Amino acid sequence: MPNDTVDVLIIGAGAAGAAVAWSLVDTKMRVVCLEQGEWVRQSDYPTNGRDWESRSDFSAVPNLRRRPEDYPVDDSDSPIKPVNFNGVGGSTILYMAHFPRFHPSDFRTRTLDGVGEDWPIRYQDLEPFFAENDRVMGVAGLPGDPGCPPKDGLLPPVALGVLGETVASGFNALGWHWWPSESAIATAPHNGRDKCLNLGPCATGCAQGAKASTDITYWPEAIRRGVELRTRCRVREITLDERGFARGAVYLDADGNEHEQKAHIVILACSGMGTPRLLLNSTSKRFPNGLANSSGLVGKNLMLHCMTLTSGIFDQPLRGWQGPIGCALWSKEFYETDAERGYARGYTFEIVRGMGPVATAQSALARGALPWGEKHHGAFRSMFDRSASIVAVGEDLAEECNRITLDHAHLDSDGMPGVRIEYRLGENSRRMLEHSGARATEVLEAAGAVTVAPTVTSGIASGHIMGTARMGNDPDRSVTNAWGRCHDVKNLFIADSSLFVTSGGVNPTSTLQALALYVSHQIKQRLDRLFD
Amino acid sequence: MTQTIATDSPFGQQQRILLTTLAEWMIPAEDGLPSAADATILEEIIVALARQPEVTNAGLQRLDAIAKEQFRSPVPKVTSSERIELIAALRAEAPAFVTLFESTVAACYYRDDRVLHSLDLPARAPFPEGNNVRPTDWSLLDPVRQRAPFYRNV
Ligand SMILES: Cc1cc2nc3c(=O)[nH]c(=O)nc-3n(C[C@H](O)[C@H](O)[C@H](O)COP(=O)(O)OP(=O)(O)OC[C@H]3O[C@@H](n4cnc5c(N)ncnc54)[C@H](O)[C@@H]3O)c2cc1C
Numbered sequence: 001m002p003n004d005t006v007d008v009l010i011i012g013a014g015a016a017g018a019a020v021a022w023s024l025v026d027t028k029m030r031v032v033c034l035e036q037g038e039w040v041r042q043s044d045y046p047t048n049g050r051d052w053e054s055r056s057d058f059s060a061v062p063n064l065r066r067r068p069e070d071y072p073v074d075d076s077d078s079p080i081k082p083v084n085f086n087g088v089g090g091s092t093i094l095y096m097a098h099f100p101r102f103h104p105s106d107f108r109t110r111t112l113d114g115v116g117e118d119w120p121i122r123y124q125d126l127e128p129f130f131a132e133n134d135r136v137m138g139v140a141g142l143p144g145d146p147g148c149p150p151k152d153g154l155l156p157p158v159a160l161g162v163l164g165e166t167v168a169s170g171f172n173a174l175g176w177h178w179w180p181s182e183s184a185i186a187t188a189p190h191n192g193r194d195k196c197l198n199l200g201p202c203a204t205g206c207a208q209g210a211k212a213s214t215d216i217t218y219w220p221e222a223i224r225r226g227v228e229l230r231t232r233c234r235v236r237e238i239t240l241d242e243r244g245f246a247r248g249a250v251y252l253d254a255d256g257n258e259h260e261q262k263a264h265i266v267i268l269a270c271s272g273m274g275t276p277r278l279l280l281n282s283t284s285k286r287f288p289n290g291l292a293n294s295s296g297l298v299g300k301n302l303m304l305h306c307m308t309l310t311s312g313i314f315d316q317p318l319r320g321w322q323g324p325i326g327c328a329l330w331s332k333e334f335y336e337t338d339a340e341r342g343y344a345r346g347y348t349f350e351i352v353r354g355m356g357p358v359a360t361a362q363s364a365l366a367r368g369a370l371p372w373g374e375k376h377h378g379a380f381r382s383m384f385d386r387s388a389s390i391v392a393v394g395e396d397l398a399e400e401c402n403r404i405t406l407d408h409a410h411l412d413s414d415g416m417p418g419v420r421i422e423y424r425l426g427e428n429s430r431r432m433l434e435h436s437g438a439r440a441t442e443v444l445e446a447a448g449a450v451t452v453a454p455t456v457t458s459g460i461a462s463g464h465i466m467g468t469a470r471m472g473n474d475p476d477r478s479v480t481n482a483w484g485r486c487h488d489v490k491n492l493f494i495a496d497s498s499l500f501v502t503s504g505g506v507n508p509t510s511t512l513q514a515l516a517l518y519v520s521h522q523i524k525q526r527l528d529r530l531f532d
Numbered sequence: 533m534t535q536t537i538a539t540d541s542p543f544g545q546q547q548r549i550l551l552t553t554l555a556e557w558m559i560p561a562e563d564g565l566p567s568a569a570d571a572t573i574l575e576e577i578i579v580a581l582a583r584q585p586e587v588t589n590a591g592l593q594r595l596d597a598i599a600k601e602q603f604r605s606p607v608p609k610v611t612s613s614e615r616i617e618l619i620a621a622l623r624a625e626a627p628a629f630v631t632l633f634e635s636t637v638a639a640c641y642y643r644d645d646r647v648l649h650s651l652d653l654p655a656r657a658p659f660p661e662g663n664n665v666r667p668t669d670w671s672l673l674d675p676v677r678q679r680a681p682f683y684r685n686v
Contacts, residue, residue, distance in 0.1 A: 047658040054580075054639040105684040112686065123686075142670070146679045161665040165672060172675050179676060180668075197662025207659035321653075322663035336684050357651060361638035366631070372558045372619060377565065384651060 006030045009249060009263030011235045011278065013037075014090015015509050016496035016516040017269030018214035019133065021229070022222040023520035027527070031227045032261060034251050036234040037069040037087030039215065045205035053358035058204045060085065060094045060461060069232065072410035072418030073273070079458035080304040082273060082421060082465050088231060089215035090271065091463050092509065096202050096326025097184040097211045098350055099139050100506035101130050101514070104149065105336060106395075109502050113337045115344045115428070116397050119501045120473050120482035121518070123149070129517035130510065137212035137513070138190035140327075141182035147332030148179075156187045158196070163318035163388050164328035167351050170447025176333040181350065183327035184212035184509070191217070198323045200356065211324070233259075234414050237282040238266060238291055238492065245531070246492040252414045265523070265530070267493040269516065272302070272465030275498040276404045277419050279469065292469070292486035297479050299405055301398035301467040302421070303503035306429035309352075309456040310440035311389040312449025318385055320354020328353055334439060335505055343431035347394035347505040349440065360384045369453075390443060392436030395505040396429050398467050433457050464508050469498035483522035484515075490531040495519045541578060542585035550592045551578060553608045557615060558637055565650055568641045576640040584632060591629020595622050 007029035010017050017033055024031050046052040060083035062070040069086045085093040104123035109116035127149075134153060141154040157180040160168060164180075171178040185202075186193045187210075196210035209216050223229055232254035239260060241247040248262035268275045276299040282291035290298050331349035334341070355363065360383060364370035370379050396402075402423045410418040425433070437455030444452045471494075472478025475487035484499060486492040497512040499519075504511065523530060543551065552569045555577060559568035566573060581588045598621045599607045603614050610618055623630045641647060645655040654661070 045659070049657050050643055051639070052657055053643070103683050104686045108686050112684065142673075144677065146676065146681045146683075148683055149685070157668070157670075159665045160668045160672075165668065168672055172672070175675070177676055177679065177682070179673070197659070198665045199658040199662050201658070208662070319665070323665045332683065336682070357642035357648070357653065358639050361642050362635050365634040365638060373615075374560055374562070376559050377562045381651075 005248070005262040005264065006032045007263065008032070008265045008267060009034065009261055010267045010269055011249060012090065012269035012271065012274060012496070013088045013214070013219065013229055014269060014271060014496075015092045015214055015513055017090070018218035018222065019513045019516040020267055020269060020495045020520045021227045022136070022218040023517050024523070025222055025225040025227055027524055032263070033227060033229045034233040034235055034249065034261065035088055035229060035231050037067070037085075038231050039088045040093055040205065042207050042209055045207040047199045047201060047204065047207045052201065052204065053356045055204065058094065060203060060463065062086070068413040069234070071277070071412040071416065072407060074407050074410060074418065074420045078304070078421040078423035079425060080307065080423060081459065081461045082304060083461045083463045084271060084273065084465070087215075088219060088229065089213040092213040093205050093215065094203050095213070095463060095509060097324065098326045098330075098507045099137070099182045099184040099510045100330065100348065101148065102504040102506060102511040103335065106502055106504040109345065113344045116502045117472070117477075120471055126511070126514045126518055129514040129521065132517055133510065133513045136191070137184045137217050138186045138193065139182050140185050140187040142180050145179040147177050147335065154182070155190060158183050158185060158187055158324055158327045160328050161319055161323045161353065163320040163353050164351060166314065166318060167388050167390070167443065167447050168329055170443040170445070171331055171333075173446040174442060176331060176443070178329050178331045181327045181330045182510075183324060185324055185327060186210045186212070196324065200321050200323065200325055200353070202324050202326060234412070234416065235278060236414065236416050238278065240284055240286060240291075240489070244286055244489065246489050256414065265491050265493065267495050269496045272468050272497045272500075273404055273419055275494060275496055276468040277406065277417075280406050281416060287488070292479055292488040292492060294488050295476055295479060297400070297470065297477070299468050300400045300403045301470055302402040302404055302423055302465070303396050303398055303467040303500065304423060304462045305464045305503055305505075306394040306396045306425055306433055307460045307462060308392045308394075308433050308437045308440065309389055309460060310437055310444065310452065311387050312444030312447070312452040313383060314386050314388065314448060315450050316386070318354055318388055320385055320388060321356050323353055325353045326350065334436065341435055343428045343435065345395040345397070345428070345432070345505065347392045347432060347436050349436070349443070350391045350393060352389040352391055354385055354387050357384055360387070388444065388447070388449070390440040392433070392440060393464075393505055393507060394429060394432045394436060395503050397426055398470070398502065399426055404468055464497075464503070466497040466500035466503050466508055469494050470501050471499045472501065484519035493519060493523065542582050542589070543578060547589065547592050548578065550595055550607055551581070554595070554633065555637055557619070558634070559641055564646075566644065566646055568637050570644075573640050573644055577636055580636045580640060581632070587628050587632050591622070591626040591633065594626040594629070598622060598625065
């Protein structure tokens with residue numbers, strides 16, 4: 001019977017949910033995962049077709065994509081626009097697979113720099129899980145980066161190409177750090193996946209299957225070993241029993257039929273946006289403001305990363321449309337706090353390869369940089385394949401005013417409220433953005449750019465959604481304890497980037513997956529006293 | 533273009549003339565390169581715009597009205613200097629249409645085989661052939677390798 005009580009119910013089959021399911025399989029418990037989206041076939045990805053640059057069904061913007069499994073996101077009150085994908089693999093279907101880890105200092109920002117809060121765990125606690133995650137996902141990189149803790153077991157690094165080498169020469173000219181990015185991309189065959197073909201646009205899905213999305217990394221093995229994954233099952237609410245324990249979840253299947261799946265342990269892995277949405281939508285007499293929300297912090301402390309994008313035009317072709325778009329090189333030159341810079345914490349520079357012809361034309365037209373008429377062709381030729389961009393991913397400090405709430409005015413296809421994002425850039429972020437834009441301009445100039453466009457600081461999309469159900473030791477200042485168990489509900493766990501206490505200045509997926517493996521490890525270690 | 537699409541198109545003859553004119557204005561032909569009003573490209577543009585007929589028809593109506601009000605001329609007959617003013621006015625009065633139109637024309641034009649060949653790009657989908665990226669000479673990293681670790685090891 002599908003809806004008998006199971007041992008573990010995981011909600012969300014993305015980056016975190018897949019890792020948790022894979023890890024818990026060891027226990028021989030009956031594990032079921034409910035996912036609102038579908039499996040994606042590699043043959044459906046846009047890079048299979050000539051219209052690969054124009055397909056909205058693989059847009060990262062849910063309001064444009066509008067699949068039945070998506071939910072509305074009102075981001076009009078945020079300069080940063082959250083993006084995602086809902087399906088088996090979650091947002092890793094569309095992520096760029098840039099795969100840095102958080103730095104040790106990211107877990108100790110209060111102690112070291114007097115800002116944010118310290119995590120209840122340290123980098124060292126996650127280290128074995130970073131390594132385990134790297135093994136399953138397959139991470140390319142070059143050992144020896146002086147900007148990061150050592151690691152091994154890496155696949156060969158992604159080649160820089162002309163574009164990457166050109167920008168690297170700019171960093172060298174300034175004497176600044178750079179290193180080939182760690183990338184969750186199989187640059188050699190790995191765990192049955194074939195190697196990267198340099199298709200280019202990883203952010204519309206990888207038709208080759210070289211990019212480590214969790215539908216092709218964790219899930220096949222988890223399912224083979226007994227996890228049951230049910231797709232097109234949208235969880236509307238977590239139910240409670242009379243003791244105040246989670247009883248299970250009410251969900252709607254693809255035909256809109258309602259079911260309740262009961263479970264002894266419930267684990268939320270719906271993303272930094274989907275997890276608070278579900279908790280806030282699960283109200284009861286005991287929790288009128290949302291489940292596990294006695295601290296009032298569910299949905300708050302949203303962090304999206306403050307980002308800048310600086311682009312330079314070069315006078316030679318950069319072959320930028322070839323190779324994984326988001327994975328070339330990074331720089332940690334400005335990662336750690338330096339009081340002289342006028343702000344706390346720091347950022348990573350990431351080099352973005354060039355766009356294809358359609359995206360080049362569309363983005364230039366949108367900026368008013370590509371004229372109509374006889375000057376069109378010359379202008380296009382001067383920019384296509386001649387542009388290199390530097391993105392700064394900056395640490396944004398958690399603030400309670402930055403938050404996710406339910407949007408009852410916009411409902412998903414099952415009638416569940418969408419989300420509203422309220423987010424502003426704090427003063428520290430503003431100073432960091434200014435610093436990063438100026439430094440990126442220097443790099444591009446040193447690399448030989450003939451023009452550098454003004455740095456873009458708003459309207460940037462971010463799939464980095466963190467902090468909305470943070471972990472901590474104090475139940476008044478956090479939603480879960482140090483191993484992801486909700487303070488208020490002893491059999492309810494959170495395993496995604498909602499748990500993050502700080503955002504770091506790097507993409508979050510490596511860290512959130514290590515954290516998910518850590519949470520499941522803690523569950524496995526404590527099975528005999530899990531609810532004490 | 534197949535009969536079916538022509539019959540199903542939400543655009544009549546008048547709208548097709550306006551779309552042809554605008555496409556020609558946006559990307560004219562040049563040295564062996566087609567214009568965006570080239571028959572093959574234009575049909576793709578029309579099929580794509582037909583997915584958003586309300587925005588398109590409203591935009592074309594505005595275009596026609598501005599030409600008549602400001603220049604007392606049908607759109608295809610406005611002079612090249614008037615054209616710039618006409619497009620600026622359209623941008624101000626029907627921004628959603630201009631954004632849609634520009635984005636659609638770019639999507640259809642820059643995937644045409646002739647255009648891709650002129651840019652030295654393969655006229656095919658990226659998968660399954662992929663692309664060759666030249667191997668990196670990692671001696672480029674030598675200056676960085678000399679640096680001591682500088683992350684805070686806490
Ligand atoms: C375009 C793009 C580029 C990115 N690039 C990078 C990058 O280069 N590096 C990096 O580290 N990160 C990147 N990211 C971010 C990365 O994808 C996310 O950090 C990561 O996938 C988050 O993992 P998660 O498990 O928390 O959420 P997700 O992976 O988003 O998974 C959540 C899953 O939960 C499901 N779900 C939600 N609510 C419900 C419900 N009520 N019922 C049932 N199922 C539900 C969703 O359908 C989804 O499948 C990118 C993201 C995008 C969109």
